Amino acid sequence: MTTPPLPDMILEPLVRAALMEDLGTCGDLTTRTVIPAGTRQTAQIRAREPGIVSGMQIARLAFHAVDPELELDVRKADGSRIAPGDVLMEIRGEAASILSAERVALNFAGRLAGIATMTAAFVAETSGTRTRITCTRKTTPGLRIVEKQAVLHGGGFNHRFSLSDAILVKDNHIAAAGGVRPVLRAIKAQASHMVRVEIEVDTLDQLAEVLDEGGADVVLLDNMDTPTLREAVAMTEGRLCLEASGNMRLERIAEVAATGVDYISAGALTHSVRTLDLGLDI
Missing domain, CATH: 3.20.20.70 (Aldolase class I)
Structure with missing residues (x-):
């Protein structure tokens, strides 16, 4: 059974609170120092172990809260089974934006996928x-x-x-x-x-x-x-x-x-x- 996504407006305050906690008072100091403005890259979120996907919706919101211009391609929808090496999401755009949102997106996605995976084992x-x-x-x-x-x-x-x-x-x-x-x-x-x-x-x-x-x-x-x-x-x-x-x-x-x-x-x-x-x- 497919689970409908939550309205983005419910999740946005959670994402913004997490980003504010992570970016602190002046943003991503490391990225601002070492990544030249205008540097574009492609990144992928990959599974390193098998499980059930959850958190792709909120990860997407994290990347877009940092930079609405990032191009996101979700390869594995929430509720999907994954194996090691599977690509869950591809992100294209400013490298600085990708790196600044990375940890918040992964924190949500990893935690929620862990819950989904444990639940599937119980079921x-x-x-x-x-x-x-x-x-x-x-x-x-x-x-x-x-x-x-x-x-x-x-x-x-x-x-x-x-x-x-x-x-x-x-x-x-x-x-x-x-x-x-x-x-x-x-x-x-x-x-x-x-x-x-x-x-x-x-x-x-x-x-x-x-x-x-x-x-x-x-x-x-x-x-x-x-x-x-x-x-x-x-x-x-x-x-x-x-x-x-x-x-x-x-x-x-x-x-x-x-x-x-x-x-x-x-x-x-x-x-x-x-x-x-x-x-x-x-």
Whole structure:
């Protein structure tokens, strides 16, 4: 499935903030010193390892923010599989402009491709099941929108983008409010019918309370071992959507998906990802 690009206007403030951080108070001192004005070059962003592309849109914006006259040819679209040596983008124009935008473009593209690549590995482990892989809000501050887009490029799905998207009752909410039933009763009394409700449970006894009380659309099964997850699926009998979360390592995904849960959420997709090795060469 092709993921539509985000509007450029959403990404431009992220690009400009990164460029301002990198260019400092007087621009690229090295390039201004050693590259004669008017020097034109062709550069390519290449993959140095296999993976899934993400970040080409924001890399393009980085180059054009520095110099709108640069000619860009994106060879590998976001969501594409790449092998070592593949050219992701070719850039033609002022050498000084290319070099001044290089690091910001690569920082975004490498980080986001790393997220997409890890997500694709998690998704591959769910093959033959109905389980979907989803991210969390454990994202880099200020970069959530692009990191969640990278999850989509890797074949995953998005959880909440913010606290205002849905009601998600966590263990601390339950503790502060006095239990599962008081929380669900408050939601039924006050929440809009347009808002979906998810509640976290740590035990099968809590799940039984949710099933008895009603008022939730999704149950987050937190830090349960695989046999307990399987029992939770049997107890629920399809009445609610089930999301398994907590300690979701890559090597465990296949056995968790086989329990029949609807979603597996993994904060590691965004908070523990390794940047994919990309390089720019003139």
